[in-house]
Amino acid sequence: MVFNSLEFFIFLSVVFIVYWFFLKKTTKGQNIFLILASYFFYGWWDWRFLSLIFLSTVVDYFIGLRIFHSDKNSSRKLWLWGSVIFNVGLLGFFKYFNFFVDSWIEACQLLGYNIQSTFTLRILLPVGISFYTFQTMSYSFDIYYKRLEPTKDFLGFAAFVSFFPQLVAGPIERASNLLSQILNRRSFSYDQCVQGLKLILWGLFKKMVIADSLAPIVDDIFANYSTYPASSLILGVTLFSFQVYGDFSGYSDIAIGTAKLFGIELMSNFKFPNFSRNVAEYWQRWHISLSTWFRHYVYIPLGGSRVSKLKSVRNIIIIFLVSGFWHGANWTFIFWGAFHALAFIPVFLMGRNTIYKHSVVGENSVFPSFIEIGQVLLTFAIITFSRIFFRSESITDAFNFIKGIFNNFSYEQYMHPMGYRMIDYYILLAIFVLYEYRIRKDERSPFKFKSRYVRFFVYTVVILAMLLFYDSGFDRSFIYFQF
Incomplete structure (x- = not known):
């Protein structure tokens, strides 16, 4: 189900009516309904991949609690790595398995070894997996860095992970913004709805x-x-x-x-x-949710700009290469990321990246x-x-x-x-x-x-x-x- 389809607007109308006319007095009821609607929305493509969203929800919900209640920093770090390994592993298998196998075979062939491509699998790429895995990972990171306390409301957390408007292509939301709104009571606002309809119209025009x-x-x-x-x-x-x-x-x-x-x-x-x-301003204005994700969870933990110029340049190269690889299992995206790193570095060295x-x-x-x-x-x-x-x-x-x-x-x-x-x-x-x-x-x-x-x-x-x-x-x- 895509936004620019008749099916979506029928779906949206039904969800809107039930959400506000029948469930407006119960936040829990609204959240349960949002989960059901979101799973139906996502399952419209392929219901089999709903299990991945549910699994990601369960894993990071419990890991968040374990990180928060762990007394030892080593235990907290171990649980955080559990979240990272699970989500990156999930993403890596469905998105990059064949890429790594094919690249390994090509490398062996360059060295003179003739290896047949018998290890590749016919793997379908689940829609939106790059987005919701990063969203659930950010929840674990924020708890680890003590920016956020975990919620005990599993249904609220499930609604946060699967919220259908941004489920398949972002924005990649942080729990401090989206989860806090889902857990609190919402009230109907005519002005907010009018603003929303205007944005929908403008988005449809651009699309x-x-x-x-x-x-x-x-x-x-x-x-x-x-x-x-x-x-x-x-x-x-x-x-x-x-x-x-x-x-x-x-x-x-x-x-x-x-x-x-x-x-x-x-x-x-x-x-x-x-x-x-300049290129730096471009990345402050393009796909902001992804660029800020990499800044908060990759660039800053690596030292950001607080380290030497050489290490800062290293950090810039890393985030752009990772960003390129995030976009797809193809060397074209890695080259694309490397190109942006090379374009960004001169702006950074001249001190014009934030002007x-x-x-x-x-x-x-x-x-x-x-x-x-x-x-x-x-x-x-x-x-x-x-x-x-x-x-x-x-x-x-x-x-x-x-x-x-x-x-x-x-x-x-x-x-x-x-x-x-x-x-x-x-x-x-x-x-x-x-x-x-x-x-x-x-x-x-x-x-x-x-x-x-x-x-x-x-x-x-x-x-x-x-x-x-x-x-x-x-x-x-x-x-x-x-x-």
Whole structure:
């Protein structure tokens, strides 16, 4: 069941009515119902993998209690390692088993040993496993570092792990934010629901109009990159930048908006990363829940920036390589992570990694300065280039794609694979960028206008655009479901 499907909105309507009209006086009843609804939502894909969510819930619930009640630090650390080994082991088996086996076989073949690929298994990747395993692990980490006391409410914890709006693609929530809301009484708020519906509408627009309309073009160019000139390859990876942003941030907006319908506030996951002025700012604005997870649970425990410059650089390389590997069992993602590390390190060494943390481009003016425009374009170009590795099927494809850009530098007007006019897409993206620039200071208020007539006009345009651009791929899956 995907957010951009009729089945989801039927499901959401039923859950909303039961949650508020029949269970509004009982928090426990709401939590039990959320668990049932969330398991039904996840089981829509494959009910067999519900056992993994339940197992992860049980293991980290009891490990959290054991960590908290252990008197000896050695025992606390042992239980923490139990959580890490279980969750990483679960993730590693389903996501990386064949990758490690294939890499080992290839390494042996390079050394002259001919080993047949008899150890690989036909393993299905459970949707969202990268997200909920990290979420339950963070609970154990927070208890170990004494940032949080464990809950004795197993049902509340189960609702925290399986909460369906953010179950399969985040945001990756910490217990200090989401669990505390689930354990406490929620009350219906008309304003909160309206805000949620606005975010859902904006998320659907980004998914259906931006991401899904660009997908056929991106798929065509990357699948046939050897036949296209440099101009088309540059166009393909540039459009992919907008596609993956519209797809993933659209999912996050829908997730955050859906949670609001149930009286729950999720953390922001995207803050207009396309307007970043350097790579460090980009990572403060892109997939925030994952970047903060790595900062809190990997970078800082390694010493963060409190150690020598050399060790700090080592720590940066580690988190980017791990982040790349988190995205998928392919060397392309590891190269992607390494590229970002190399792009981030100069910014860090110059001490410019936090200078834009509390500001936005064009902070005190209507238009950005020429320097800011240059910074944004340069950062966008660096990030877009890295996505060649992210999108390519293999390292060979990625380097051949890059080779095509530099060795076949010629211009040829690209023709849409379905025959549509490309100028319409360019106009659409230009309007989208300008609109996002207007709302860049508040990612949770996409339709903030003083005049209700202007709001109604924008709502109308957004809905008409969704009707105009969608096709039989209306329920096209989200990109990050594969992670």
